[in-house]
Amino acid sequence: MSKIVFIADFFANEVGGGGELNNQELVEILRSRGTHVLEVKSNRLTPLFISECSTEVKFIVSNFVMLSEESKTMLQNDREYIIYEHDHKYVRSRNPANYDNFIAPKSEIINFNFYKNAKSVLCQSKFHANIVKSNLELDNIISLGGNLWSEDSLETMLNMSKVDKKPTCAIMNSSNWHKNTSDAIRLCEVKQWEYDIIPTCGYMEFLLRLGESEKFIFLPKTPETLSRIAVEARMMGLMVITNNLVGATGEEWFSLKGEDLIEVIKNKRTEIPNIVEEKLYEQSL
16 A cells, blocks of 8 residues: 655644645545555654654655754655645745745745655645746646645535626635735725625635625735635536636636536546655656
8 A cells, every 4th residue: 555644734624724625635635546645744843753754654744834954854865755735934924925926036035946856846826836937936836726725615606697696796805914814805895896705714604705795806916826716606506706816817727607617626626646756656756
């Protein structure tokens, strides 16, 4: 049985973010294929643990802000790993929007060798991959072209895609400044559009509330590597009004909506784990 150690700062039972939800699906799919996957929080991964792992064990590194420098060094020198990138941990601020053309000065680049020595750096979209490539200038960076959703979530969104919509604009009520809730509200007020601010709630409740509206307004201030919520809105048949900072908008499938888009995203449940396994187990030259 193949063995993988999956490293992340947090898992979905602790944080319900898009990265964590995606990771949860990836782990479950890999396990369903017969792979033994051990989830380890990055702040608990030690050089001793790594040294005690067989060289046959592979590592998937997701968010790793809390991973020690000693563990990074041991991984890049002695083990085979891929980085499943959700944002921009090669920039000190994690926000390339601070710089012209999203390219940080060399003095702000961090973790360069950790990215360089990865078998692959897997990015969420072409938009995301292009920003990473522009900063790191490495040839191991590829786009996955999407995210993973559970079959239950996809079924819920399929049902919501068929319901009659209210003539309202959905807005995510986020306290994160970079999600820019205030500008979304301002746009609706200028256009005299009725809007519905969705409060913080459980994931399925959020989907049901989002899926009731005709439009979704999202105007982030920093690059969104994909934006799961924008994809969810499209899967439920909403018009998405956004800006050029949303990675999903650059994917060919984003022009689809409802059942057609759900079918594409459902196929990602096979395509993305296939890429992960291919890159993790391909022979180094």
